[in-house]
Amino acid sequence: MLILIPLLNIEGFYSGSGNDLDNRDEREQNNVVKYDIISALYLLLLGYNANYYYKWGVMDNICIVLLYILTLSISVFAAYLSYMCNWKGLVNNMVIKLLFALLAFMLGPFYLVWFFLVNYLGKMC
Template sequence: MIILLPLIASNLYKESERFANNYNTTNDVIENDVVKHDVISALYLLMLGYNANYYYRWGIIDNICIVLLYILTFLISIFSAYLSFTCDWKGMFNDITIRLLFAFSAFMLGPFYLVWFFLINYLGKMC
């Protein structure tokens, strides 16, 4: 009987561990178990029509598209920083440090800065 006790204890431990890891059976996942994706991967899944909260089997083409989306967002941020740096708002900001600060903030804001640039700077003829 003492020899069988470790076998029974390890079996009971596996049964209790399954409930502690948010799994109610061996193959079923509880609804609270949510898959975490980064923002661009979640947007890619939403563009394809998938729910980003569920598991998705990534293929090679999917990974290439994700990399292209990262490159596109980086290029948008670079373009925003360039537009911000070249704009001096009709001579109001000629100091290089202020222009670099605005360029850095435009880089961080990315596409939001492009909308602001179009509405304020381009239509308002500030640049």
């Protein structure tokens, strides 16, 4: 029986002992938690580092949902403004207006800045 002991793979057999705490701390420091952009923005607004684990509560999840609704409404509003604008009669084709509305939906707040600077101040709509 003693002859077979070196043949057994007992490496890591005692991994549940005192070294497990050190290994867990190293794993927690090396693992970077990946959040989506809205969740990371929410954590940064609260003053937390988005690279570390954060224990989400019910109110946190409600705030994240509200941020998603806000970004969706901004994008829908940008698409609506783009669709309703005809650039002083230059564009009356519905397909082109839908393409511009889709582009505005994808750009969201960036299109709203463009709309304000060019279309509103430039009196194009």
